[in-house]
Amino acid sequence: MNDKSPETTPSSTPSHAVDTSLNKKEPPSSHKTDNVEILLVEDSEADATLCKRALTSKGLANNLFHVRDGQECLNFLFAEEEYTGRDPHNLPKVVLLDLKLPKIDGLEVLKRLRANNHTRLVPIVILSSSQEESDLVQSYALGANSYIVKPVEWENFSEAISHMGLYWLVLNKRPLNY
Numbered sequence: 001m002n003d004k005s006p007e008t009t010p011s012s013t014p015s016h017a018v019d020t021s022l023n024k025k026e027p028p029s030s031h032k033t034d035n036v037e038i039l040l041v042e043d044s045e046a047d048a049t050l051c052k053r054a055l056t057s058k059g060l061a062n063n064l065f066h067v068r069d070g071q072e073c074l075n076f077l078f079a080e081e082e083y084t085g086r087d088p089h090n091l092p093k094v095v096l097l098d099l100k101l102p103k104i105d106g107l108e109v110l111k112r113l114r115a116n117n118h119t120r121l122v123p124i125v126i127l128s129s130s131q132e133e134s135d136l137v138q139s140y141a142l143g144a145n146s147y148i149v150k151p152v153e154w155e156n157f158s159e160a161i162s163h164m165g166l167y168w169l170v171l172n173k174r175p176l177n178y
Contacts (some may be wrong), residue, residue, distance in 0.1 A: 033076070033083060037063040037169055039092040041073040041109070042127070043101050047150065051096065051127070054161035060169055065092075070104030073097070074112060077119055091122050094168035097144075099128040099135055107138055114143035121175065123168055 038055065042048040048066050055061035067073050073095070075081040079088035095113075099106035106126065113119040126139045126147040139147050148164060151157045 033065060033086045034090040035063050036065040036090070037093045038065070038165070039073065039076065039095045040064055040066045041068075041070070041095060041097045041101065041106070042066065043068050043098065047098075050154065050157055051161055054158040055165045057158065058162045058165060060162070060165040069102040070106060070109040072103075073101075073109050074104065077113065077122070078116075088118065091119065093172070093174065094123045094125055096125050096127045096164075099126060099130055099139070107135075107142060110139065110142045110144060123172065125164060125168065 038061070040048060040051055042051065048068075052061055052064060052066070055064060065076070067076055072082075076083050076086070077088070077091065077095075079086045097106045097109060101109070104112075106128070110124060110126075113122060113124065120143070123145045124143070126135075126144045127150060128135065128147070129150045130136075131149050136147050146164070148160055151160055
């Protein structure tokens, strides 16, 4: 998927950017982190940008929040460390989780989220470049809801992400007390 940089994507890609104020260096304010619909857990800036552009093109990235490693994902969902002001009861509609992450890898993040009663029902979509059968089997065994292999070409990636976003944000029905 990294064969095209974000700057060389097709001209049909929207030129407006996702609200980058959600992607912070200073502590985020709770109002920006309490209404997150998509939590994108991706260490590659290029892959994250492509994902954001694909979702934006379908109007699905308004409440997307991007974290860059497994530890930050856990901190966000459990409202710890830099996210202590966030309401931990406001969970995203879906977590897009890469497997190969710094600090804590995606499989360990998945295991911890499924082991916690508060986060065990959060839909988790693995979004990885790995086509290894062992990664696929482990992801589903640990409770992943879906596994998407990142396509190499922009058009295929954009289509896959758009369909995924439409399903989890618009079509999927969640329990009331989730």
